Amino acid sequence: MVTVQRLRAPREIFGHPLIHDAHRADIVRLEKLLSAGGIYLDADVFVHRSFDSLLKQAMVLGEERVDETVIGLCNAVILAEAQAPFLKRWYSEYRSFRSKGRDSYWDEHSVRIPYQLSRKFADEITILPHSAFFWPTFNAKGLAKMFESSEPVDVSTAYATHLWESFSWEQYLEHLTPGRVRSVPTNFHHWARPMIETLPDDYGALTTTARVKHGVRRQARRLRSFTHSCITELTRYLCSSAR
Numbered sequence: 001m002v003t004v005q006r007l008r009a010p011r012e013i014f015g016h017p018l019i020h021d022a023h024r025a026d027i028v029r030l031e032k033l034l035s036a037g038g039i040y041l042d043a044d045v046f047v048h049r050s051f052d053s054l055l056k057q058a059m060v061l062g063e064e065r066v067d068e069t070v071i072g073l074c075n076a077v078i079l080a081e082a083q084a085p086f087l088k089r090w091y092s093e094y095r096s097f098r099s100k101g102r103d104s105y106w107d108e109h110s111v112r113i114p115y116q117l118s119r120k121f122a123d124e125i126t127i128l129p130h131s132a133f134f135w136p137t138f139n140a141k142g143l144a145k146m147f148e149s150s151e152p153v154d155v156s157t158a159y160a161t162h163l164w165e166s167f168s169w170e171q172y173l174e175h176l177t178p179g180r181v182r183s184v185p186t187n188f189h190h191w192a193r194p195m196i197e198t199l200p201d202d203y204g205a206l207t208t209t210a211r212v213k214h215g216v217r218r219q220a221r222r223l224r225s226f227t228h229s230c231i232t233e234l235t236r237y238l239c240s241s242a243r
Contacts, residue, residue: 016097023099026075026110030091037082044165044173045076045133046191048158054079057126059086061118062133064111070130072111073118076162077133086124090114131157138164147172150185163188177205 009024010031011017018024029040039051054060060079063070080087093113099105118125136142136153145153146161147168155161165173172188179201181189196203 013097014095016094017100018097020099020101023097023110027094029075029078030087033078033080034083034087034091037080037084040075040078040080041160042076042162042165044163044168045160046163046188047160048155048191051079051159054126054159059084059125060128061114061125062128063130064134065130065137066139067137070115072107072113072115073127074134074162075110075114077160084124086117086121089117089121089124093117128159129157133158133160134162136161138162138167143168143172146188147186149187150190151187153187161191175206177201178203 007028009018009021010027011024013027018027032038033040041047057079058081061073061075062077064072064074090113094109097109099108118127130137135155135158136145143164145151146163163173178196178199181192181196182201
């Protein structure tokens with residue numbers, strides 16, 4: 001049912017380096033949609049129902065919120081026609097791309113800029129409320145609703161739920177097994193149970209050696225991220241002082 005296409009993620013966009021894997025993926029999804037159109041979903045998007053009712057729209061994005069404040073339009077779920085005008089405008093904005101990784105510009109082009117464009121070109125895009133794709137939110141309270149609580153979350157108007165892997169991976173998802181999904185009552189486990197009915201309880205469980213290797217790699221990533229952040233902030237301070 002699936003055709004896998006291997007690709008080489010771009011290393012730059014309009015002459016600007018793409019240092020973080022997430023930013024390379026941001027470009028890949030836009031380029032694929034521009035060329036072919038379709039539905040893009042992050043790997044951590046859990047679909048609740050068909051998107052068929054949205055397919056007549058040229059471009060669809062959903063709001064991303066923190067509490068009651070809209071902070072942008074998230075690119076974890078994108079529906080678009082090939083060469084959709086809004087999609088072309090969005091891609092063109094990468095001429096000003098400036099993020100070096102997990103810095104203050106991290107989500108500038110993936111979340112904030114599409115929101116700014118939507119206010120200027122409202123006729124080119126359909127915007128859905130955050131409940132369509134991005135509820136619960138990524139704050140601690142939202143993550144707890146999904147991964148710790150069994151009190152039902154209202155997803156009656158949701159097409160999908162973003163699981164916010166960047167925030168939920170280590171605590172909730174990294175060592176998840178079918179056995180835990182079956183035995184621990186949470187909203188996410190309730191959603192996922194039909195998908196893992198035929199899998200044994202220990203499917204995908206890591207060996208002790210694999211757990212150690214994962215831990216070492218995780219600490220190495222944290223160290224690289226911390227070092228890069230320090231260098232970025234130091235460079236910014238020195239440049240500011242020089243002016």
